[in-house]
Amino acid sequence: MLKTLMQIGRVGVVSEAPPAPDPALRLGQALRKEIARVFGRALAIRQVDAGSCNGCELEIHALNNPYYNLEGLGIKFVASPRHADLLLVTGPVSRHMEIALKRTYEAMPEPKWVIAAGDCGCNGGIFGESYASRGPVARVIPVDVQVPGCPPEPLALLRGILTLVSAAADTGG
Amino acid sequence: MVSSAARFSPLPGAVPAGLTDLEAGELRAFCERWRAEGASLMALWASDERDRGGGFRLHLAFLDDRGLRVARVALAESAPEYPDLSDLFPAAARMQRAAFDLTGVRALGGDPRPWLRHAAWPADWFPLRRDAPAPAPREPQPEVYDFVAVAGDGVHEIPVGPVHAGIIEPGHFRFSVVGEKVLRLEERLGYTHKGIEKRFESLSLTEGARLAARVSGDSAAAYAWAYCMALESLCGVAPPPRALWLRALLVERERIANHLGDLGALGNDAGFAFGLAQFSRLKEQVLRDNQGAFGARYPFDYIVPGGVARDLDEAQWQTLWTQLLPLQDEARRLRAIYDDHGGLQDRFAGCGRISPELAVRLGLVGLAARASGQTRDLRCDFPCAPYDRLAVNRVTHPGGDVAARVAVRFDELFESLRLCRAILEHLPDGAVRAELPPAATDRPGCGAVEGWRGPVLVALEAGPDGRIRRCHPHDPSWQNWPALEYAVIGNIVPDFPLINKSFNLSYSGHDR
Numbered sequence: 001m002l003k004t005l006m007q008i009g010r011v012g013v014v015s016e017a018p019p020a021p022d023p024a025l026r027l028g029q030a031l032r033k034e035i036a037r038v039f040g041r042a043l044a045i046r047q048v049d050a051g052s053c054n055g056c057e058l059e060i061h062a063l064n065n066p067y068y069n070l071e072g073l074g075i076k077f078v079a080s081p082r083h084a085d086l087l088l089v090t091g092p093v094s095r096h097m098e099i100a101l102k103r104t105y106e107a108m109p110e111p112k113w114v115i116a117a118g119d120c121g122c123n124g125g126i127f128g129e130s131y132a133s134r135g136p137v138a139r140v141i142p143v144d145v146q147v148p149g150c151p152p153e154p155l156a157l158l159r160g161i162l163t164l165v166s167a168a169a170d171t172g173g
Numbered sequence: 174m175v176s177s178a179a180r181f182s183p184l185p186g187a188v189p190a191g192l193t194d195l196e197a198g199e200l201r202a203f204c205e206r207w208r209a210e211g212a213s214l215m216a217l218w219a220s221d222e223r224d225r226g227g228g229f230r231l232h233l234a235f236l237d238d239r240g241l242r243v244a245r246v247a248l249a250e251s252a253p254e255y256p257d258l259s260d261l262f263p264a265a266a267r268m269q270r271a272a273f274d275l276t277g278v279r280a281l282g283g284d285p286r287p288w289l290r291h292a293a294w295p296a297d298w299f300p301l302r303r304d305a306p307a308p309a310p311r312e313p314q315p316e317v318y319d320f321v322a323v324a325g326d327g328v329h330e331i332p333v334g335p336v337h338a339g340i341i342e343p344g345h346f347r348f349s350v351v352g353e354k355v356l357r358l359e360e361r362l363g364y365t366h367k368g369i370e371k372r373f374e375s376l377s378l379t380e381g382a383r384l385a386a387r388v389s390g391d392s393a394a395a396y397a398w399a400y401c402m403a404l405e406s407l408c409g410v411a412p413p414p415r416a417l418w419l420r421a422l423l424v425e426r427e428r429i430a431n432h433l434g435d436l437g438a439l440g441n442d443a444g445f446a447f448g449l450a451q452f453s454r455l456k457e458q459v460l461r462d463n464q465g466a467f468g469a470r471y472p473f474d475y476i477v478p479g480g481v482a483r484d485l486d487e488a489q490w491q492t493l494w495t496q497l498l499p500l501q502d503e504a505r506r507l508r509a510i511y512d513d514h515g516g517l518q519d520r521f522a523g524c525g526r527i528s529p530e531l532a533v534r535l536g537l538v539g540l541a542a543r544a545s546g547q548t549r550d551l552r553c554d555f556p557c558a559p560y561d562r563l564a565v566n567r568v569t570h571p572g573g574d575v576a577a578r579v580a581v582r583f584d585e586l587f588e589s590l591r592l593c594r595a596i597l598e599h600l601p602d603g604a605v606r607a608e609l610p611p612a613a614t615d616r617p618g619c620g621a622v623e624g625w626r627g628p629v630l631v632a633l634e635a636g637p638d639g640r641i642r643r644c645h646p647h648d649p650s651w652q653n654w655p656a657l658e659y660a661v662i663g664n665i666v667p668d669f670p671l672i673n674k675s676f677n678l679s680y681s682g683h684d685r
Contacts, residue, residue, distance in 0.1 A: 003510050004447055014454060047340045051365045053681045055390025055471060060340050061434070062460070065453035079338035094684075095293035096364045097343055098313040100335045126384055131300050131308045132293060132368030151390065151471055 015069040019155050021163040025145050042074045043165050046084035046108070050101045050137065051094030051127075055151040056118040060088065062154040075161060081107040086164065088157075089141075092120040092127040093134040105141045113144045113164050117157060122146040181242060186406030187557035188621045189240030197231075197246050197255050204233075204261050212237035213536045213549075214262035215621075216630050216647035217269060219253075219278035221303045229253040229278050232645070234619070234630060240555050241619055243632070248278060257283035264536040264652045275301040275370065289363045289684065291316040300371050323349035323357050331666065335364045342680035346669075353665040358658045365684040373644035378404055378612055378633075379478050381641050385631060386473040388646045389682030391431055394423040395624030396631070396646060396682075397476035402557075402620025403633035404478050407612035411558075414601040416480030418559045422493075422596045423467065423475055425589040428625035430459045432586045433504070435677050439579055440511065442671040443520035451507055455500060465492040480606030494597050501590045508583050521576035525660040525672030528573050535656050539627015539649045540585070541676050543569045544577040551623035563595055578675040585625075612639070626650065626679065648682030 047060055063070040070076065078084050081104045093101055105114070116137035119125040124135030137143050147160035181191030195203060215234040222230050228250035235242040246255060257280045259266035269280035270288035277299040287296065292314045299305055323330075328351055335343035345361035369388060373381055385400035386393040398420050405411060412420075433456040440448020460470040466489040467475050475482050485493075511517055527537065529546030537545060552565040568584040570577040612618075612635035620631045627649025636642035657676050661669055 003506070003513065007451065007506060007510065008447070011451070011454065048336055049340075049342045049365070049680075051367050051681075052342070053387040053390040054342050054679060055387065055393065055473070057340055057342065058391060058434075058471065062453070062457060064449075065457050066450050067454070067457050077340060081336075091365070092367055094365050094367050095311075095313065096291045096316075096366055097335065099315055100343065100364070102313075104336055126387055127367045127369070127372060130368040130371060132366050132371075150387075150473060153470060 014066045015072055016067055018068075018073060018162060019159040021166040022159050023163065025147060025160050025163050043086055043161070044076060044078045044084045045086045045088050045161070046078055046081045046104065047088045047090070048101055048104050050089050050091040050097045050121075050140075051133065052091030052118060052120060056090035056121070059151045059154050059157060060090070060117070063157060068154045068158060070158070075165075081105070082109065084108050085112060086161070087112065087114045087141075088117055088161075089114060089137045090117045090121050092124045092129075093137055093140045095132055095134055098134055098140055101140055114141055115145045115147060115160050115164065116143045117147045117160070118152055119148050119150045122148045125150065184243070184406065184616065184619060185409060186619060187402050187411070188551070188555050188619065190243065190619050191240070192243045192245070192616065195244050195246050197248060200231075200244075200246055201256050201258070201261075203244065204258055207235055207237065207242070208261050210237060212242065213538070214258075214264050215241070215538075215628065216632070216645065216651070217258075217265055217272060218632070218645040218647075219272040219276040219301075220634075220643050221276060221301060222247075223250055224303050229276065231255050231272070231278060232617075232632065234632065234647070236549070236628070241621055241630075243617065243619060253278040254281050255279075256281055259283055262536055263534065263655060267655070268651060275299060277302065286319055289366050291318075291363055300368060318361055320347050320359050320361070321357070325351075327351050328356060344680050348666060348669075350666060353667070355661045355664055355666060355669070358661050358669075360654055360658060362654065362680060363684050365681045367685070369685040370643075370645060373641045376641055377639050378407075378635055378641055379609075379639070381633070381644060382476065382478055383474055385644075385646060386476070388685060389648055389679040390471070390473070391679065392427065392624040392626060392629060392648070392682065393471060393473045394420070394427040394476060395622045395629045397473070398424060399620035399622040399629045399631040400633065400644075400646070401476055401478050402622065403618040403631045404609070404612065404620075406618035406620065407616075407633060407635050408609045409613070410479070410607055410609055412480040412607050413604040414558065415484075415603045416605045416607075417557075418596050418600050419481045419485060419605065420476050421559050421563075422593060423472065424622065424624065425592045425596070426459060426463065428589045429586060429593070430456050431625040431677075432582045432589075433459065435674065436507075436511075436579065436582055436586070438674050439521075439575070439671065440517060442674050443517050445514065445517050448507070448511065448517075455503055458496065458500065462492050462496050465489060477606070479609050480604070482606075484605045485600075490597060490600075493593070497590055497594050497597075501587065504583070504586060504590075511579070518576065520668075520671060521579055522574060524575040524668055525664055525675060526572070526574040527656055527660050529571060531659060532573065532656070535659070536652050537656050538652045539623070540581055540625065541578060541653050541656065542627070543567075544581040545573040546571040549628075551621055551628050559596065562599070563592055565592065575671055575675040614642070624649070626677070627653070646682075646685065648679050650678040650680075650683040653678050654683060
């Protein structure tokens with residue numbers, strides 16, 4: 001126990017400041033201001049791998065490490081889509097995951113948002129569209145924000161998430 | 174034994190490999206002999222050779238004391254069939270089903286259920302047949318799959334997935350339980366199948382390296398190296414020494430990053446969140462140094478045909494060098510904390526055990542096999558450059574439980590840190606990329622690399638004009654997923670996440 005406490009003391013707090021939102025990541029119309037106001041930054045995310053190579057998952061995991069400290073911003077990953085405000089989707093959508101992805105989206109309460117993460121989620125990536133792959137996430141469910149990258153870095157993912165929830169970045173009304 | 178050895182003709186390349194052609198009628202007799210000699214089945218796949226007047230072909234890759242053994246079996250166009258091999262090599266069962274789903278080549282007497290095919294394409298349409306017409310547009314439909322039912326008083330089923338409760342890849346687990354005790358687990362995988370083998374056939378040999386790196390992102394360096402090794406075998410060229418040392422550096426750093434991540438997650442799954450916070454911090458430092466030295470946290474495209482994409486300059490070398498010893502000190506401190514933590518060791522010890530005998534019987538590979546008393550490690554058994562100069566220390570543990578898989582990760586982590594220091598210290602000078610002559614089209618090329626999870630295999634055939642004719646990437650998860658079904662028997666349901674994480678198998682690498 002003493003060793004554990006000493007280690008915690010030795011390391012201290014390594015968390016870093018979050019990035020600024022970037023309206024350029026938005027897809028389609030801007031968010032309604034009141035939604036952003038109600039949620040503030042208290043956001044529950046359900047992540048779905050719809051067919052990724054698992055590279056994006058590595059960087060999504062990193063959001064929870066002490067440097068990015070996502071939970072410190074009031075944002076957390078939840079186990080059920082019924083508890084989620086935001087669906088974070090990776091991968092080209094494999095045809096075998098198409099129904100599961102749609103059902104997950106439908107199980108979420110309104111209002112709800114979707115981020116497509118990674119080059120594959122944004123445009124199908126190197127896998128494209130085929131007998132086995134539907135390609136980009138937006139072909140299967142509505143997408144609000146796209147975060148490209150192969151894999152996208154944690155800061156890019158964080159920027160995408162904060163872009164969604166930041167009322168300041170909202171240009172609509 | 175001599176007669177079976179004499180039939181193999183050597184294949185050029187970084188790993189010792191031989192090739193033989195068999196008749197379907199003699200396949201089982203040879204497989205029985207190779208099994209008796211201690212060979213394990215590494216991969217099984219099929220190809221359509223009708224455009225070359227050859228019907229179909231079954232390919233099997235074995236690993237034994239002499240290296241990689243590739244056997245090819247010509248199958249008639251009218252009846253592309255061969256005898257079931259799953260009684261000899263249990264790992265063959267799912268590979269045979271997958272080979273049928275993709276090519277229509279059938280194992281007679283094997284499990285007739287589909288494996289990689291769910292409901293996305295019809296049962297009589299085979300994506301890897303060269304004359305397969307474009308598939309008709311198909312509405313997504315749910316799959317009906319014939320799970321094995323367990324009957325008895327008080328038995329009920331728990332279906333889990335494909336969407337899991339965390340940040341995890343998708344797959345389905347069907348538990349049959351009494352109370353909290355698991356009687357049986359049946360896996361249903363294939364959800365992330367994205368047609369990678371078919372996609373390869375639309376790429377040039379050079380472009381293929383990018384796709385190979387994305388078969389399983391957590392093993393990108395191992396896959397990219399295995400692919401390039403296969404291509405360089407076809408081209409009859411070896412990359413410059415410096416490039417090979419840099420490739421090994423990246424593969425060892427990939428092992429370090431994954432082991433750090435798993436060690437943290439295993440602590441977390443046993444209720445010790447401190448472990449996740451600490452190890453994920455160390456992993457983040459490794460990734461940031463990757464960014465500094467290789468230009469990306471996950472440099473998927475650093476390993477390229479002929480060598481590596483960029484050289485390491487003095488400052489980048491320094492970035493990597495200065496990090497290694499502090500990282501080792503930190504990991505040692507954390508290991509002492511893990512070892513002393515009674516609650517943690519209670520959860521790890523005896524949980525999800527695969528005995529050494531079962532590991533042999535199932536053909537377990539890689540990290541999980543070494544945690545069940547097995548010794549195979551390509552870096553030690555068939556050390557290609559630079560491993561031939563590094564004398565990699567083999568890590569093995571007889572326990573077979575979660576605790577053993579944790580111990581092997583710690584030991585391999587420290588060994589990889591040592592290897593990274595040795596690589597940086599003795600990094601040869603010179604070029605980092607060689608020109609590739611045209612690839613041979615009359616033989617396959619093989620690449621095999623000991624990734625962090627186990628041996629990654631890529632078998633490659635070149636077509637005319639520098640295109641890929643056939644590429645089969647094989648993930649060690651194929652062998653180890655069935656073992657997970659055994660490891661959970663008799664354990665309680667709440668221990669499943671911990672047992673599963675202790676194997677940490679790839680869904681994407683398996684589903685392809």
